[in-house]
Amino acid sequence: MKNTAIEITNFSSRYGQQDVLQNISLTFSSKAITAIIGPSGCGKTTLLRSINRTAELEPGYSCTGNIHLFETSIFALDAYTVRRQAGMVFQTPVALPLNIRENILFAPRYYGLRRRALQDQLVESCLRKVGLWEEVKDRLQRPASHLSGGQKQRLAIARVLAVEPRVLLLDEPCSSLDPASTQQVEDTLRGLASELCVIIVTHNLAQARRIANEIVFILNGQLIEAGAAENIFSSPQQARTRDFVSGLFG
Ligand SMILES: Nc1ncnc2c1ncn2[C@@H]1O[C@H](COP(=O)(O)OP(=O)(O)O)[C@@H](O)[C@H]1O
Numbered sequence: 001m002k003n004t005a006i007e008i009t010n011f012s013s014r015y016g017q018q019d020v021l022q023n024i025s026l027t028f029s030s031k032a033i034t035a036i037i038g039p040s041g042c043g044k045t046t047l048l049r050s051i052n053r054t055a056e057l058e059p060g061y062s063c064t065g066n067i068h069l070f071e072t073s074i075f076a077l078d079a080y081t082v083r084r085q086a087g088m089v090f091q092t093p094v095a096l097p098l099n100i101r102e103n104i105l106f107a108p109r110y111y112g113l114r115r116r117a118l119q120d121q122l123v124e125s126c127l128r129k130v131g132l133w134e135e136v137k138d139r140l141q142r143p144a145s146h147l148s149g150g151q152k153q154r155l156a157i158a159r160v161l162a163v164e165p166r167v168l169l170l171d172e173p174c175s176s177l178d179p180a181s182t183q184q185v186e187d188t189l190r191g192l193a194s195e196l197c198v199i200i201v202t203h204n205l206a207q208a209r210r211i212a213n214e215i216v217f218i219l220n221g222q223l224i225e226a227g228a229a230e231n232i233f234s235s236p237q238q239a240r241t242r243d244f245v246s247g248l249f250g
């Protein structure tokens with residue numbers, strides 16, 4: 001049975017006069033990894049940023065239709081609550097100019113986490129979830145800027161996890177990473193998918209094949225096809241999907 005985390009209904013968005021997403025209806029499963037694929041400029045980032053209501057921060061952005069997050073319309077919640085429930089990780093690994101421990105505690109402190117023992121627990125559990133604990137446990141007070149790119153990206157994931165989101169949105173999180181770091185991020189996402197809805201935009205079809213349970217294919221702001229990854233890759237229903245996944249265009 002499909003366990004729906006996000007339901008998008010007749011959703012369209014535009015920047016000024018330019019239509020970007022056109023009448024998209026789609027669901028994302030909880031406890032699964034969904035990869036959003038499609039050529040550059042087709043609207044993948046806008047879709048992710050619509051889900052956590054950060055697209056609204058862009059001048060000229062407007063949208064129609066609805067998005068439900070665990071059965072509540074995101075427009076019925078305040079935007080901060082939505083962004084906390086659906087945390088986002090970006091293409092370029094960003095470490096806050098703080099030590100490793102404070103990177104994790106930045107948002108939880110803001111939300112009122114004061115007790116030292118609870119802070120320690122949270123830092124350790126978040127770092128363990130991204131496979132960083134053993135690597136950094138002896139240097140939690142060192143600047144996060146000293147970490148490698150792959151470590152910074154896993155730290156960025158841990159920082160999002162620290163506020164206990166139900167959805168993790170990742171926008172091409174491995175595009176600046178080497179293969180070994182990419183594999184560590186992929187292993188991390190597999191682990192997180194046992195408890196979260198993980199949605200990853202990727203330009204890398206091999207990565208989508210490796211980690212995605214479900215695939216969403218977008219072209220020119222339209223949803224072309226969505227479904228189980230094995231079906232999309234082995235027996236797509238649409239010719240445009242077949243051409244895209246076989247590398248005919250990108
Ligand atoms: N902040 C913005 N203001 C105006 N147009 C934008 C903005 N962000 C994206 N766009 C336009 O929206 C379209 C979709 O962009 P985007 O969602 O970034 O696509 P993708 O992530 O698939 O490459 C593109 O034509 C892009 O130029």
Ligand SMILES: [Mg+2]
Binds near residue numbers: 045046171
């Ligand atoms: Mg993008």
